[in-house]
Amino acid sequence: MAGMFKALADPVRVRLFSRIASSPGGEACVCDIQDVGVSQPTVSHHLRKLREAGLLTSERRGTWVYYQLAPGVLAAMSQMLTGG
Secondary structure (H helix, E strand, O other), rough: OHHHHHHOOHHHHHHHHHHOOOOOOEEHHHHOOOOOOOOOHHHHHHHHHHHOOEEEEEEEEEEEEEEEEOOOHHHHHHHHHOOO
């Protein structure tokens, strides 16, 4: 869990995570979430860090990559924070 929260310590990663979590259908194309105030290579770097921390999953469809929250990640984080 510490690794997940560490990955979210960066404001850009929080914005990306939030955009994906609030996207219709629970997934977002990288083409729709890359406008977070940093360059495209930096967005890719942050998305990779979120994936490595177990917060996101991804799927390539043609030339685009679609990101989703990892199954159960919000429930696990909530349970840890509430002591449940």
